[in-house]
Amino acid sequence: MTPELFALIETLTAARSLPLNGYQRLIEARCPESAALLAKQAVQARKEIYGNTVYVRGLIEISNFCRNDCLYCGIRRSNRHCQRYRLTPEQILACADEGYLLGFRTFVLQGGEDIFFTDKILCELICTLKQKHPDCAITLSLGERSRESYQLLREAGADRYLLRHETADRTHYQSLHPPEMSYEHRMQCLQDLRELGYQVGCGFMVGSPGQTSAELARDLKFMEEFKPDMCGIGPFVPHRDTPFRKEPAGTVELTCYLLSILRLIYPPVLLPSTTALGTIDPQGREKGIQAGANVVMPNLSPVSVRKQYELYDNKICTGEESAQCRDCLDARMRSIGYEIVTSRGDIKTF
Ligand code: 5AD
Numbered sequence: 290m291t292p293e294l295f296a297l298i299e300t301l302t303a304a305r306s307l308p309l310n311g312y313q314r315l316i317e318a319r320c321p322e323s324a325a326l327l328a329k330q331a332v333q334a335r336k337e338i339y340g341n342t343v344y345v346r347g348l349i350e351i352s353n354f355c356r357n358d359c360l361y362c363g364i365r366r367s368n369r370h371c372q373r374y375r376l377t378p379e380q381i382l383a384c385a386d387e388g389y390l391l392g393f394r395t396f397v398l399q400g401g402e403d404i405f406f407t408d409k410i411l412c413e414l415i416c417t418l419k420q421k422h423p424d425c426a427i428t429l430s431l432g433e434r435s436r437e438s439y440q441l442l443r444e445a446g447a448d449r450y451l452l453r454h455e456t457a458d459r460t461h462y463q464s465l466h467p468p469e470m471s472y473e474h475r476m477q478c479l480q481d482l483r484e485l486g487y488q489v490g491c492g493f494m495v496g497s498p499g500q501t502s503a504e505l506a507r508d509l510k511f512m513e514e515f516k517p518d519m520c521g522i523g524p525f526v527p528h529r530d531t532p533f534r535k536e537p538a539g540t541v542e543l544t545c546y547l548l549s550i551l552r553l554i555y556p557p558v559l560l561p562s563t564t565a566l567g568t569i570d571p572q573g574r575e576k577g578i579q580a581g582a583n584v585v586m587p588n589l590s591p592v593s594v595r596k597q598y599e600l601y602d603n604k605i606c607t608g609e610e611s612a613q614c615r616d617c618l619d620a621r622m623r624s625i626g627y628e629i630v631t632s633r634g635d636i637k638t639f
């Protein structure tokens with residue numbers, strides 16, 4: 290490893306921060322030795338806060354209708370080949386009940402920006418869910434909504450909101466999204482969510498088409514400044530029915546490298562080892578944990594619709610029942626010396 294890299298890692302570990310060009314160099318000049326050192330430090334930092342425990346969240350994919358047209362996403366509105374589905378509130382509650390029996394204490398309701406899910410319908414759903422399972426945290430991941438909507442959902446009982454910023458570089462953001470979407474609005478949503486008292490998750494794709502190390506450096510700086518409760522990152526994976534069908538996927542190597550850096554920037558942050566990581570490498574989720582991640586999100590959606598929530602090609606876990614996914618991840622985590630815990634799994638910031 291070069292002295293430059295070594296010095297950057299020393300500074301990052303001590304100061305929890307690097308200048309923008311420091312992050313960029315750390316990415317550009319990376320080598321297997323710098324990855325190993327960062328992973329070691331990241332695992333150490335996580336261990337001090339979370340021990341060998343991995344938090345688990347039950348993911349319920351409630352709808353693949355979407356009014357947006359993000360260029361990378363398989364459920365974008367202009368994908369005519371996507372078979373659309375929408376779970377009824379009853380189906381969603383049934384998924385949560387099943388998840389509760391399996392030990393889940395956090396439910397993530399994720400979906401495209403489906404106008405069927407009005408504030409009224411969602412608020413009723415959240416209230417019922419909270420009444421049935423008051424000891425559970427409810428996370429929403431339903432895209433951009435108005436501040437008023439976020440407020441109503443929060444008042445109904447939603448605890449957390451995941452909204453990936455996708456990239457902290459305005460120009461790159463525009464290249465991944467249709468003209469009617471804006472970086473400013475995305476960032477405003479994250480700000481609103483925080484002000485309304487949500488625990489907030491942001492995140493970005495690694496290896497999205499045209500992404501450079503300068504742009505990734507901005508994602509790291511954003512994370513350092515915003516200090517989200519969670520940061521979801523995963524490799525970009527092409528989808529056959531999108532304009533990015535021929536673009537190469539992101540790599541496990543770079544995703545894990547960035548997971549380690551994120552852990553060192555903000556040690557308490559919740560970092561999921563994502564399904565996308567498990568999709569491009571059968572051992573991807575284990576590698577993510579060993580790089581510093583501490584959350585996994587098994588799928589609780591009805592098996593009958595799983596294949597349809599296809600954000601990218603070859604997504605894993607589309608044939609397994611909820612219990613199978615839970616057991617599978619249990620075994621995977623145990624195989625690398627970690628233990629899944631069934632608590633709400635709140636961030637530990639002291
Ligand atoms: N590859 C990887 N991740 C994707 N997402 C959407 N499409 C893709 C893709 N093709 C991610 C986005 C979104 C999250 C729900 O899934 O970051 O915010």
Ligand code: FES
Nearest residue numbers: 606609614617618
């Ligand atoms: Fe779903 Fe392994 S986590 S099959």
